[in-house]
Amino acid sequence: MRKEGEIYVVHRLLDEQICDSEGRRVGRVDDIELRGDPPRITALLVGEGLYPRRLPGWLARTTRRIVGPETWGSNALRIPWEEVDELSSTVKLRKKAEDLGLGEGDDPGRWFVRRLPWN
Amino acid sequence: MALGLFLAVAALFSSGCGDLSNDELNRGVESLSALAAQGQLVASGVARDATKSTYARVMSRTLGEEAEHEAEKLADATLEEAETEDQRHAAVAVAGEISGLLSELQTYPGDEHHGALVQKHLEEAQEKADAIVAQLSGDAP
């Protein structure tokens, strides 16, 4: 699918799997940034800090208690639309995950991953 | 929905005992009969030397425990209808008999002679249990 032209944002882009340039699964499209008139996609928003936005009422509050408030650069990341390479069965990025701050959860450098018995 | 699931599980696991209605007494004796029937099948395997002794032992232990549990339930509860007292006594006795027979099978899971004997006695115990069920449902004197 082309990334230019019209896109069914909710049908084909929101909640889609994101993969980096090496094919690693690094998160899902948790929200989308639109700007301008007519609106254009300017960025994909990724991270568990965005989950409360997707939930109603008390569920949102409970989830926010677990994931913490939305903090850009930490639990909420902004992936500029220019970094998107291709839309196929996944959203494929142009760069490696670490260059965009993604994929930290499965990163062997992270304390939780480092402590797993097989690392 | 998740909450609903939890509530349903909680309600199910906590459903407990109390007064024993005629219906429940009936059901208790019926399950004794079912246990005796299952015990006969296990015993017949032993009698024909057509089983593995660990299987026969574990099965008779499990079934025996269930019979004992049934006996305790029948003995402890208060009856809602006093006129079924005789049947309750008879049922507790049959339950004891069944669990005794099964524990004998558990002790000799490789002995064909014991197996045949236990099978025969379990058959008699099942007949007794069935007779009590018949009395409770008013089909017999």
Next chain:
Amino acid sequence: MKVILKIALGIIAAIGGFLDIGDLVFNTQAGALYRYDLLWAVVLGTIGIAVYAEMSGRVAAVSGRPVFDVIRMRLGFGFGLLALIASTLVNLLTVAAELGGIAIVLELLFDAPYNMFVVTGAIALVAIVALLPFGGLERLFGYGGLALFVVVATVFHQNPDWGDVAHGFVPSLDSSTLYLYFVVGVFAAALMPYEVHFYSSGAIEEGWTEENLKENRLNAILGYGIGGVLSVALVIVSGYLFHPLGVEPSDLGTVALPMQGAFGETGLLLALGGMFFCVGGAAIDSSFAASYNLAQFLGWEWGRYQGPRKAPRFTASWLVFLLLGIAIAESGINPVEITEYSVVFSVVALPLTYLPVLLIAGDRSFMSDHANGRIAATLGWLYFAVIIVLSLAAIPLLLATNGGGG
């Protein structure tokens, strides 16, 4: 030739992998209580899983999307999360039931304490998963489960009144709530969603593409179809032997009694061995399904093919699910009871995971020429209606029958 052989081996693995502790328990109880009357519900459930699995496998092969990927796409975050939580709870109960089942079979074979076997069985599973590649796992347990064909042999040995058996395939409704409860149970036991979630993720693990579509269809129709024959056989042997005697099967060990009756110790050992592999394979499938679902929903790296280093969160969550399963199995609740809850709740959660697959399978923008045709679409929506009815009926029936206790 090589391709045909490969496909045949896949089908055989699917046959062996069809049965789990839920089928063993519910089909045996259904036969004991209602003789052959519920055979039609087994068939209904078996066609259901074939339909669901065929669609999921096709979606995975064509669009590269496993089930929970599709769920997040079509239901969005909120309802998707609901589906995830419900499926995970059911999967945990299933893992616990299967681990308990492994322990019971080992106890029956070696007469050592159940609690010890729950833990050693789970450790053995971890070792097997660590050592074998994905395809090897499927085959080991699938082929081992074929020992349960002894149940089919038992049917012919018993030689029941075939007219009566045939009559059981005609749907009949009885007004008793216990009968209706067993209709739901037998149907749901055949259509356990974790099997399909595992199957579709497995298609990705094995790198399926459009070229595997024929394999997918054969697996779903023949593999699950012949697996359904085993379920039917379980109902018949139980109905033949237990129904007239009034046996109420409350233990997993009871399932093996008809085979002992027909073929003595050999029959018993084949039955117990087959049960061991079926239940062991199901423990792996259900625990993997729990981790697949979680990882796919959250966008984590996942898959046995990635190995624990590349997919650390997926692997860690698998171990956590296994540990929680051990904890539930060790809690002292009879595994047969855990099985009943896992089966009945699975049908409650089923519409939420079934609908998204049905929608994507019929969506040409995802599936192009491989979208649902007229037959697949009709069957798919028909089953959606059946699943909705049963899922609404499941919990009221569970409560009304006191968990099938009558």
